[in-house]
Amino acid sequence: MNENHEVKDLRTNISFFKKEVKKFVEDRNWNQYHTPKNLVQAINCEAGELSQLLLFKDYTMEEILNNKELLSYISDEIADVFIYLISLINALDLDLSQIFIKKMEKNKKKYSSKEFNNGIYYKK
Numbered sequence: 667m668n669e670n671h672e673v674k675d676l677r678t679n680i681s682f683f684k685k686e687v688k689k690f691v692e693d694r695n696w697n698q699y700h701t702p703k704n705l706v707q708a709i710n711c712e713a714g715e716l717s718q719l720l721l722f723k724d725y726t727m728e729e730i731l732n733n734k735e736l737l738s739y740i741s742d743e744i745a746d747v748f749i750y751l752i753s754l755i756n757a758l759d760l761d762l763s764q765i766f767i768k769k770m771e772k773n774k775k776k777y778s779s780k781e782f783n784n785g786i787y788y789k790k
């Protein structure tokens with residue numbers, strides 16, 4: 667990856683992430699390990715590492731945002747989850763934009779804003 671600190675969400679598209687992860691995996695000959703099963707388990711492991719950072723703690727949002735070290739650890743684990751997720755998307759040759767749009771449409775129907783408009787997070 668380039669040491670490009672100008673990479674920002676507003677100017678980055680999904681294909682950038684897919685290419686970066688693909689090259690990282692190929693350069694290390696790790697494709698053989700990046701099976702769907704292994705990648706799903708790796709996503710869970712990294713999500714566990716993220717969860718562990720907050721386990722038995724009741725940080726407020728403000729406390730997290732003001733704790734640079736914790737925020738850095740959280741950011742690293744978010745990136746790990748995302749990287750493995752991108753690798754799974756690559757392995758299955760999925761188009762993230764398509765599956766995102768399709769699932770968001772399902773979610774909008776399942777949790778219509780008409781029914782879920784007052785903070786309720788479950789169906790009665």
Ligand SMILES: [Mg+2]
Nearest residue numbers: 712715743746
């Ligand atoms: Mg990690």
